Amino acid sequence: MSDVLLMNGPNLNLLGQREPEIYGQTSLEEIEVMLQEMAQGAGLQLETFQSNHEGQLIDRLHSAAQTGTRLVICNPGAYTHTSIALRDAFLAVEIPLIEVHISNPHERESFRHHSYFSDIASGVISGFGVMSYQLAMAAAISFLDDSAQTSE
Ligand code: CA2
Secondary structure, rough: OOOEEEEEEOOHHHOOOOOOHOHHHHHHHHHHHHHHHHHHOOOOOEEEEEEOOOHHHHHHHHHHOOOOOOEEEEEEEEEHHHHHHHHHHHHHHOOEEEEEEEOOHHHOOOHHHHOOHHHHHOOOEEOOOOHHHHHHHHHHHHHHHHHHHHHH
């Protein structure tokens, strides 16, 4: 069982290699290491997953539910604006979601202004570059700490 799953959607495997003016210079692996350190410091288990395929993201979410994952931090990439199937998967598994974006989609093209996840997420963090992920992990740590205290 892992406490938190960090899930990244299509093209985010290219972080640090392309379009640094939008997405920065840090690789996904470096982000994953940063979040592992934060999770370790908080005594939480973190798993990470990236896929360029909608169905694989859905399958990973189903298996997270089966193994009792307590929270998902997800940057759905462009699926943010298109994927009713991934939205339905989040609704089906009922695992709390923190939606993350590196850029601020609201200051970009209008097709990025709608997210299929924001209204079902516990929270949304966007526009802070790589720090969006760190803020999301900090929020996850606090969220899981609060939920542990209320169930005592
Ligand atoms: O700002 C974000 O994190 C986004 O989720 C990134 C998505 C975009 O479609 C969303 O509107 C906002 C695109 C991810 C593409 O990732 C790349 C990473 C490096 C180089 C090129 C693309």
